[in-house]
Amino acid sequence: MRQHIEQDLSKEDIFRMIVKHLDVFPLTSIEAIREVIRSSLNQRGLIGGITKQTGAATYNRKISDQDIQLINDCICDLLNSRVIQPGINEVNQELPWISVSDKEKLKAMVNSHS
Numbered sequence: 001m002r003q004h005i006e007q008d009l010s011k012e013d014i015f016r017m018i019v020k021h022l023d024v025f026p027l028t029s030i031e032a033i034r035e036v037i038r039s040s041l042n043q044r045g046l047i048g049g050i051t052k053q054t055g056a057a058t059y060n061r062k063i064s065d066q067d068i069q070l071i072n073d074c075i076c077d078l079l080n081s082r083v084i085q086p087g088i089n090e091v092n093q094e095l096p097w098i099s100v101s102d103k104e105k106l107k108a109m110v111n112s113h114s
Helices: 011-024 030-043 065-080 103-112
Strands: 027-029 051-054 057-060 084-086 097-100
Touching (some): 011 030
Antiparallel strands (some): 027 097, 051 057, 084 097
């Protein structure tokens, strides 16, 4: 298992990426948001694609539980502040689907986190 001494991204980093994603994709899913974070970590060389040899075991580095928790915290913060809401349409009315419910608040967040 990957040793995780420091968080790969701060909550502010993750929040900024999520807000920018929502600005471009106001109808999305929690998994799409998580993929944005995974992709960023992968591009930075912090996860994926690297195989380490430890004794006889080989493993690929993956996103840490701490980073997953930060992603979930950011999503909950956005839900609680009513910037996003569950669902995107009549067929997909609940989580994991989400939509931007307050575009003005989102725009303010995009501008303050640029």
